[in-house]
Amino acid sequence: TGGLDLNPKFQLMINETLRKEGISINNRIANILGIGMGAPTISEYGTEEQKNKYLRPMFAAEEIWCQMFSEPGSGSDLASLSTKAVDDGDGYIVNGQKVWTTLGHLAKWGLLVARTDPNVPKHRGLTFFIVDMESEGVEVRPLRQITGEAEFNEVYFTDVKIPKENVLGEVGKGFAIAMNALDNSRIGIAAQALGIAQGAYEAALKYSKERETFGKPIAAHQSISNYLADMALRIDAARLQVYKAAWAKQQHYENEAPRHTLEASFAKLNAGDTAMWVSERAIQVLGGYGYTKEFPVERFFRDAKITQIYEGTQEVQRIVISRSLI
Numbered sequence: 001t002g003g004l005d006l007n008p009k010f011q012l013m014i015n016e017t018l019r020k021e022g023i024s025i026n027n028r029i030a031n032i033l034g035i036g037m038g039a040p041t042i043s044e045y046g047t048e049e050q051k052n053k054y055l056r057p058m059f060a061a062e063e064i065w066c067q068m069f070s071e072p073g074s075g076s077d078l079a080s081l082s083t084k085a086v087d088d089g090d091g092y093i094v095n096g097q098k099v100w101t102t103l104g105h106l107a108k109w110g111l112l113v114a115r116t117d118p119n120v121p122k123h124r125g126l127t128f129f130i131v132d133m134e135s136e137g138v139e140v141r142p143l144r145q146i147t148g149e150a151e152f153n154e155v156y157f158t159d160v161k162i163p164k165e166n167v168l169g170e171v172g173k174g175f176a177i178a179m180n181a182l183d184n185s186r187i188g189i190a191a192q193a194l195g196i197a198q199g200a201y202e203a204a205l206k207y208s209k210e211r212e213t214f215g216k217p218i219a220a221h222q223s224i225s226n227y228l229a230d231m232a233l234r235i236d237a238a239r240l241q242v243y244k245a246a247w248a249k250q251q252h253y254e255n256e257a258p259r260h261t262l263e264a265s266f267a268k269l270n271a272g273d274t275a276m277w278v279s280e281r282a283i284q285v286l287g288g289y290g291y292t293k294e295f296p297v298e299r300f301f302r303d304a305k306i307t308q309i310y311e312g313t314q315e316v317q318r319i320v321i322s323r324s325l326i
Contacts (some may be wrong), residue, residue, distance in 0.1 A: 127173070224285060
């Protein structure tokens with residue numbers, strides 16, 4: 001929220017206002033992992049020196065950030081990761097591999113979780129680091145998608161030295177910090193999914209008013225009007241849930257309330273499903289045109305699917321929610 005100490009709900013409102021004015025989402029997510037995950041995590045667990053060093057250039061997108069949790073053999077079960085960080089006295093030597101690292105090819109800094117103690121239960125032996133992505137021994141390899149894009153990466157660490165001042169929080173408490181970071185990021189993804197859903201709905205509404213059959217716009221036909229009404233209803237319901245998650249996040253930071261895990265997972269699960277459902281219906285409204293790049297719903301559909309995957313799939317969110325309710 002720009003350092004103004006505002007409720008996170010205001011950022012969601014700002015995002016929607018910018019989208020309505022036609023400002024590209026790509027400009028607003030240039031440092032999404034830094035602002036959405038790094039900033040609140042450093043604000044809560046970082047030292048004053050870390051806050052002074054990282055937060056301003058992060059917010060200004062002068063330094064891009066990435067997040068390195070997942071590994072080839074450790075996806076949803078983060079605590080099973082095998083990347084090791086060995087204390088050599090004045091720092092840590094890191095060896096291992098991470099995968100699905102969004103913006104890794106552009107990042108100056110990365111959020112890294114690595115194993116510092118292999119002799120304790122797996123959840124207790126992890127530590128959270130801030131790593132300079134330009135360090136010697138860091139290799140970033142792009143993962144090219146079927147679309148030809150390569151926004152995800154593999155990252156290899158070979159004897160990478162991380163100074164001790166780059167440990168975030170307490171040594172051995174990295175799993176809890178990572179889970180809190182994911183709570184924050186999931187709210188941001190939910191907000192992103194809402195923007196995708198709203199964009200798909202507005203594209204379908206515009207087309208249905210312009211396209212005519214039997215002498216009248218297709219929006220006047222009952223089947224299409226029902227689709228449009230259901231889209232608007234589901235988007236508004238999901239928006240309220242994202243607002244609730246943002247409120248719970250604010251309570252956690254301001255009043256030492258419990259973590260907002262349940263609300264964050266609810267928001268991401270519902271907003272991701274809503275974005276996918278609305279995008280599918282928007283494609284149906286446009287018919288054959290919905291599958292062509294000349295119309296925006298094709299891109300909305302692809303982006304909606306992504307929101308159901310990263311920072312924990314929809315199945316993972318259901319597990320988190322069920323455990324939180326027990």
